[in-house]
Amino acid sequence: MTDTQHLVSRLPNDIGGLPSETVQRIDHELEPWEKRCHALADVLDFHKIINTEEKRCGVEALGSEMVGKLSYYERWIVAFANILFRKGILTPTELALKMKEVEERWSHVGNDS
Protein backbone atom coordinates (compact mmCIF):
# COMPACT_ATOMS: atom_id res chain seq x y z
CA MET A 1 0.00 0.00 0.00
CA THR A 2 1.29 3.47 -0.83
CA ASP A 3 1.49 6.20 1.80
CA THR A 4 -1.57 7.89 0.41
CA GLN A 5 -3.79 4.94 -0.51
CA HIS A 6 -5.70 5.05 2.76
CA LEU A 7 -6.71 8.65 2.02
CA VAL A 8 -8.39 7.50 -1.17
CA SER A 9 -10.02 4.34 0.14
CA ARG A 10 -11.42 5.92 3.32
CA LEU A 11 -13.03 9.32 3.55
CA PRO A 12 -12.89 11.03 6.97
CA ASN A 13 -16.27 9.74 8.19
CA ASP A 14 -15.61 6.15 7.15
CA ILE A 15 -14.16 4.81 10.36
CA GLY A 16 -16.06 1.55 10.82
CA GLY A 17 -13.64 -1.27 11.65
CA LEU A 18 -10.63 0.94 12.35
CA PRO A 19 -8.69 0.42 15.57
CA SER A 20 -9.56 2.92 18.28
CA GLU A 21 -9.45 3.52 22.00
CA THR A 22 -11.63 2.15 24.78
CA VAL A 23 -15.18 3.51 24.77
CA GLN A 24 -15.57 6.23 27.40
CA ARG A 25 -19.22 6.58 28.34
CA ILE A 26 -19.32 10.34 28.08
CA ASP A 27 -22.31 12.53 27.42
CA HIS A 28 -23.32 16.15 27.94
CA GLU A 29 -26.41 18.33 27.90
CA LEU A 30 -26.55 20.26 24.65
CA GLU A 31 -25.66 23.93 24.83
CA PRO A 32 -28.51 26.20 23.65
CA TRP A 33 -26.85 26.93 20.31
CA GLU A 34 -26.22 23.22 19.76
CA LYS A 35 -29.90 22.48 20.25
CA ARG A 36 -30.83 25.32 17.89
CA CYS A 37 -28.38 23.91 15.37
CA HIS A 38 -30.05 20.51 15.64
CA ALA A 39 -33.50 22.06 15.19
CA LEU A 40 -32.17 24.01 12.20
CA ALA A 41 -30.91 20.77 10.68
CA ASP A 42 -34.34 19.17 11.07
CA VAL A 43 -36.14 22.18 9.59
CA LEU A 44 -33.69 22.32 6.65
CA ASP A 45 -34.46 18.64 6.06
CA PHE A 46 -38.25 19.18 6.26
CA HIS A 47 -38.03 21.83 3.56
CA LYS A 48 -35.63 19.74 1.47
CA ILE A 49 -33.13 22.59 1.58
CA ILE A 50 -30.45 20.28 3.01
CA ASN A 51 -31.34 16.64 3.65
CA THR A 52 -29.60 14.30 6.08
CA GLU A 53 -27.42 12.70 3.42
CA GLU A 54 -26.34 16.08 2.06
CA LYS A 55 -25.45 17.10 5.60
CA ARG A 56 -23.34 13.99 6.11
CA CYS A 57 -21.56 14.54 2.78
CA GLY A 58 -21.11 18.21 3.70
CA VAL A 59 -19.39 17.22 6.92
CA GLU A 60 -17.17 14.77 5.05
CA ALA A 61 -16.27 17.50 2.55
CA LEU A 62 -14.82 19.56 5.40
CA GLY A 63 -11.78 17.31 5.19
CA SER A 64 -10.09 15.28 7.86
CA GLU A 65 -8.47 18.20 9.70
CA MET A 66 -11.76 20.01 10.36
CA VAL A 67 -13.59 16.75 10.99
CA GLY A 68 -10.95 15.94 13.59
CA LYS A 69 -10.75 19.34 15.27
CA LEU A 70 -14.27 20.77 15.19
CA SER A 71 -16.90 19.54 17.62
CA TYR A 72 -20.02 17.75 16.39
CA TYR A 73 -22.32 20.73 15.97
CA GLU A 74 -19.47 22.98 14.84
CA ARG A 75 -19.04 20.58 11.93
CA TRP A 76 -22.75 20.74 11.19
CA ILE A 77 -23.07 24.53 11.03
CA VAL A 78 -19.94 24.92 8.90
CA ALA A 79 -21.20 22.19 6.57
CA PHE A 80 -24.59 23.94 6.30
CA ALA A 81 -22.92 27.22 5.39
CA ASN A 82 -20.82 25.55 2.70
CA ILE A 83 -23.80 23.68 1.24
CA LEU A 84 -25.87 26.88 1.17
CA PHE A 85 -23.02 28.65 -0.66
CA ARG A 86 -22.76 25.82 -3.15
CA LYS A 87 -26.49 25.87 -3.81
CA GLY A 88 -26.38 29.62 -4.38
CA ILE A 89 -28.77 30.26 -1.46
CA LEU A 90 -26.25 32.35 0.49
CA THR A 91 -22.93 33.93 -0.37
CA PRO A 92 -19.88 33.99 1.91
CA THR A 93 -20.07 37.79 2.00
CA GLU A 94 -23.69 37.77 3.16
CA LEU A 95 -22.86 35.35 5.92
CA ALA A 96 -19.79 37.32 7.00
CA LEU A 97 -21.80 40.55 7.20
CA LYS A 98 -24.61 38.88 9.14
CA MET A 99 -22.13 37.31 11.56
CA LYS A 100 -20.60 40.73 12.15
CA GLU A 101 -24.06 42.15 12.84
CA VAL A 102 -24.87 39.34 15.28
CA GLU A 103 -21.54 39.75 17.04
CA GLU A 104 -22.09 43.49 17.46
CA ARG A 105 -25.30 42.81 19.39
CA TRP A 106 -23.02 41.52 22.13
CA SER A 107 -20.53 44.39 22.03
CA HIS A 108 -21.85 45.74 25.36
CA VAL A 109 -20.75 42.52 27.09
CA GLY A 110 -17.19 42.87 28.33
CA ASN A 111 -14.40 40.42 27.72
CA ASP A 112 -13.30 40.32 31.32
CA SER A 113 -16.58 39.73 33.17
Added chain:
Amino acid sequence: MVEPHHDHDHDHEGHDHPHAEIAEAGRPGYYDIMETAVRELLIERKMIRADEIRRQIEVIDSRTPALGAKVVARAWVDPRFKARLLANGRTACEELGISFYDDTELIVLENTPEVHNLIVCTLCSCYPRPVLGLPPDWYKLKPYRARAVSEPRAVLAEFGTEISQDVEIRVSDSTAMVRYLVLPMRPDGTDSYSEQQLADLVTRDAMIGVIPVQLQGE
Protein backbone atom coordinates in the same frame (compact mmCIF):
# COMPACT_ATOMS: atom_id res chain seq x y z
CA MET B 1 -18.79 17.44 31.71
CA VAL B 2 -16.59 20.42 32.28
CA GLU B 3 -14.83 20.25 28.95
CA PRO B 4 -16.96 22.18 26.45
CA HIS B 5 -15.30 20.61 23.47
CA HIS B 6 -16.49 17.15 24.30
CA ASP B 7 -16.75 16.05 20.78
CA HIS B 8 -13.30 16.52 19.40
CA ASP B 9 -11.72 13.30 18.42
CA HIS B 10 -9.22 13.46 21.23
CA ASP B 11 -7.28 16.12 19.49
CA HIS B 12 -7.33 19.03 21.88
CA GLU B 13 -3.76 20.08 22.11
CA GLY B 14 -2.49 23.25 20.57
CA HIS B 15 -5.65 24.54 18.85
CA ASP B 16 -7.56 27.72 19.30
CA HIS B 17 -10.78 27.34 21.18
CA PRO B 18 -12.52 30.58 20.32
CA HIS B 19 -15.87 29.28 21.49
CA ALA B 20 -14.65 28.39 24.96
CA GLU B 21 -12.74 31.63 25.35
CA ILE B 22 -15.58 33.90 24.36
CA ALA B 23 -18.25 31.88 26.15
CA GLU B 24 -16.43 32.54 29.40
CA ALA B 25 -17.12 36.25 28.96
CA GLY B 26 -20.82 35.60 28.35
CA ARG B 27 -20.57 36.31 24.65
CA PRO B 28 -21.49 33.77 22.00
CA GLY B 29 -18.65 31.96 20.30
CA TYR B 30 -17.82 31.87 16.62
CA TYR B 31 -19.97 28.85 15.78
CA ASP B 32 -22.84 30.05 17.95
CA ILE B 33 -22.78 33.33 15.98
CA MET B 34 -22.59 31.39 12.71
CA GLU B 35 -25.69 29.40 13.66
CA THR B 36 -27.63 32.54 14.48
CA ALA B 37 -26.50 34.22 11.27
CA VAL B 38 -27.39 31.28 9.00
CA ARG B 39 -30.78 30.88 10.66
CA GLU B 40 -31.63 34.58 10.47
CA LEU B 41 -30.59 34.84 6.81
CA LEU B 42 -32.81 31.89 5.89
CA ILE B 43 -35.70 33.38 7.86
CA GLU B 44 -35.22 36.75 6.10
CA ARG B 45 -35.36 34.93 2.77
CA LYS B 46 -38.59 33.24 3.93
CA MET B 47 -37.11 29.78 3.35
CA ILE B 48 -37.77 28.78 6.96
CA ARG B 49 -39.77 30.37 9.79
CA ALA B 50 -38.65 31.23 13.30
CA ASP B 51 -41.63 29.41 14.79
CA GLU B 52 -40.60 26.21 12.99
CA ILE B 53 -37.26 26.29 14.81
CA ARG B 54 -38.96 26.93 18.15
CA ARG B 55 -41.43 24.15 17.51
CA GLN B 56 -38.68 21.70 16.52
CA ILE B 57 -36.75 22.48 19.71
CA GLU B 58 -39.90 21.48 21.60
CA VAL B 59 -40.13 18.29 19.58
CA ILE B 60 -36.47 17.47 20.31
CA ASP B 61 -37.07 18.08 24.02
CA SER B 62 -40.15 15.84 23.98
CA ARG B 63 -38.25 12.79 22.67
CA THR B 64 -36.67 10.68 25.38
CA PRO B 65 -35.91 6.97 25.87
CA ALA B 66 -39.19 6.73 27.82
CA LEU B 67 -40.95 6.52 24.45
CA GLY B 68 -38.83 3.58 23.32
CA ALA B 69 -39.35 1.94 26.72
CA LYS B 70 -43.12 2.19 26.25
CA VAL B 71 -42.79 0.45 22.86
CA VAL B 72 -40.63 -2.33 24.33
CA ALA B 73 -42.97 -2.94 27.28
CA ARG B 74 -45.98 -3.12 24.97
CA ALA B 75 -44.17 -5.64 22.78
CA TRP B 76 -43.41 -7.77 25.85
CA VAL B 77 -47.05 -7.92 26.96
CA ASP B 78 -48.79 -8.01 23.57
CA PRO B 79 -47.51 -10.62 21.11
CA ARG B 80 -49.64 -9.29 18.29
CA PHE B 81 -48.24 -5.79 18.78
CA LYS B 82 -44.77 -7.31 18.85
CA ALA B 83 -45.40 -9.01 15.51
CA ARG B 84 -46.52 -5.71 13.99
CA LEU B 85 -43.52 -3.93 15.54
CA LEU B 86 -41.06 -6.39 14.04
CA ALA B 87 -42.84 -6.18 10.68
CA ASN B 88 -42.83 -2.37 10.56
CA GLY B 89 -41.30 -0.44 13.43
CA ARG B 90 -42.52 2.92 12.32
CA THR B 91 -46.21 2.16 11.92
CA ALA B 92 -46.28 0.17 15.17
CA CYS B 93 -44.75 3.12 17.07
CA GLU B 94 -47.27 5.42 15.42
CA GLU B 95 -50.03 3.19 16.83
CA LEU B 96 -48.77 4.25 20.27
CA GLY B 97 -48.96 7.90 19.31
CA ILE B 98 -45.23 8.31 18.61
CA SER B 99 -44.97 10.46 15.50
CA PHE B 100 -42.00 10.33 13.15
CA TYR B 101 -41.01 13.87 12.35
CA ASP B 102 -38.52 12.72 9.73
CA ASP B 103 -38.85 10.32 6.82
CA THR B 104 -36.78 7.53 8.31
CA GLU B 105 -37.63 3.85 8.36
CA LEU B 106 -37.42 2.02 11.72
CA ILE B 107 -36.34 -1.61 11.92
CA VAL B 108 -36.79 -3.24 15.33
CA LEU B 109 -34.29 -6.01 16.09
CA GLU B 110 -35.36 -8.65 18.59
CA ASN B 111 -32.85 -10.05 21.05
CA THR B 112 -33.31 -13.76 21.73
CA PRO B 113 -31.35 -16.43 23.60
CA GLU B 114 -29.59 -17.08 20.27
CA VAL B 115 -29.01 -13.55 18.95
CA HIS B 116 -27.87 -10.31 20.58
CA ASN B 117 -28.27 -7.12 18.56
CA LEU B 118 -26.21 -3.96 18.73
CA ILE B 119 -26.77 -0.74 16.79
CA VAL B 120 -24.19 1.77 15.58
CA CYS B 121 -23.73 4.43 12.94
CA THR B 122 -20.18 4.05 11.66
CA LEU B 123 -20.41 7.03 9.30
CA CYS B 124 -21.84 9.59 11.69
CA SER B 125 -24.61 9.52 14.27
CA CYS B 126 -27.83 8.15 12.77
CA TYR B 127 -30.07 7.04 15.62
CA PRO B 128 -33.79 6.34 16.17
CA ARG B 129 -34.40 9.86 17.45
CA PRO B 130 -38.20 9.84 17.30
CA VAL B 131 -38.27 7.04 19.91
CA LEU B 132 -35.02 7.60 21.87
CA GLY B 133 -34.25 11.32 21.58
CA LEU B 134 -30.73 12.47 20.78
CA PRO B 135 -27.85 9.98 20.97
CA PRO B 136 -25.30 10.13 23.80
CA ASP B 137 -21.89 11.55 22.94
CA TRP B 138 -20.14 8.18 23.12
CA TYR B 139 -22.41 6.91 20.32
CA LYS B 140 -21.12 9.75 18.10
CA LEU B 141 -17.44 9.41 18.94
CA LYS B 142 -14.79 7.38 17.18
CA PRO B 143 -14.11 4.53 19.63
CA TYR B 144 -17.68 3.19 19.55
CA ARG B 145 -18.25 3.86 15.85
CA ALA B 146 -14.95 2.33 14.79
CA ARG B 147 -14.92 -0.75 16.99
CA ALA B 148 -18.57 -1.80 17.36
CA VAL B 149 -18.51 -3.46 13.94
CA SER B 150 -15.15 -5.21 14.23
CA GLU B 151 -14.92 -6.22 17.89
CA PRO B 152 -18.44 -5.98 19.34
CA ARG B 153 -17.72 -8.37 22.22
CA ALA B 154 -14.83 -6.21 23.41
CA VAL B 155 -16.99 -3.08 23.13
CA LEU B 156 -19.83 -4.76 25.03
CA ALA B 157 -17.39 -5.81 27.74
CA GLU B 158 -16.50 -2.12 28.20
CA PHE B 159 -20.17 -1.59 29.08
CA GLY B 160 -19.95 -4.49 31.52
CA THR B 161 -21.88 -6.79 29.20
CA GLU B 162 -20.63 -10.35 28.66
CA ILE B 163 -22.40 -12.24 25.92
CA SER B 164 -21.97 -16.01 25.86
CA GLN B 165 -19.81 -17.29 22.99
CA ASP B 166 -22.68 -19.44 21.71
CA VAL B 167 -24.85 -16.34 21.21
CA GLU B 168 -24.52 -14.68 17.82
CA ILE B 169 -23.88 -10.94 17.92
CA ARG B 170 -25.40 -8.95 15.08
CA VAL B 171 -24.32 -5.36 14.58
CA SER B 172 -26.60 -3.16 12.48
CA ASP B 173 -25.11 -0.04 10.90
CA SER B 174 -27.64 2.79 10.63
CA THR B 175 -28.04 5.09 7.63
CA ALA B 176 -29.69 8.43 6.92
CA MET B 177 -32.87 6.59 5.95
CA VAL B 178 -32.84 3.37 7.98
CA ARG B 179 -32.66 3.44 11.77
CA TYR B 180 -32.67 0.54 14.21
CA LEU B 181 -34.01 -0.08 17.70
CA VAL B 182 -33.13 -3.13 19.80
CA LEU B 183 -36.01 -5.00 21.43
CA PRO B 184 -34.24 -6.39 24.50
CA MET B 185 -35.17 -9.66 26.19
CA ARG B 186 -37.69 -9.40 29.01
CA PRO B 187 -35.91 -10.25 32.26
CA ASP B 188 -36.94 -13.32 34.23
CA GLY B 189 -38.95 -12.70 37.37
CA THR B 190 -41.17 -10.02 35.85
CA ASP B 191 -44.33 -12.06 35.26
CA SER B 192 -46.27 -10.04 37.79
CA TYR B 193 -45.08 -6.64 36.51
CA SER B 194 -47.50 -4.16 35.01
CA GLU B 195 -46.74 -2.70 31.59
CA GLN B 196 -45.60 0.54 33.25
CA GLN B 197 -43.36 -1.33 35.68
CA LEU B 198 -41.81 -3.14 32.73
CA ALA B 199 -41.29 0.13 30.85
CA ASP B 200 -39.52 1.55 33.90
CA LEU B 201 -36.89 -1.21 33.58
CA VAL B 202 -36.01 -0.41 29.96
CA THR B 203 -33.06 1.94 29.49
CA ARG B 204 -31.65 3.80 26.52
CA ASP B 205 -28.51 1.68 26.53
CA ALA B 206 -30.56 -1.53 26.47
CA MET B 207 -32.33 -0.28 23.34
CA ILE B 208 -28.95 0.49 21.71
CA GLY B 209 -27.96 -3.05 22.68
CA VAL B 210 -24.93 -2.32 24.85
CA ILE B 211 -26.52 -3.69 28.04
CA PRO B 212 -29.36 -6.10 28.83
CA VAL B 213 -32.49 -5.04 30.69
CA GLN B 214 -31.96 -5.81 34.35
CA LEU B 215 -34.17 -5.80 37.41
CA GLN B 216 -33.56 -2.75 39.56
CA GLY B 217 -30.82 -3.34 42.09
CA GLU B 218 -29.53 -6.31 40.14
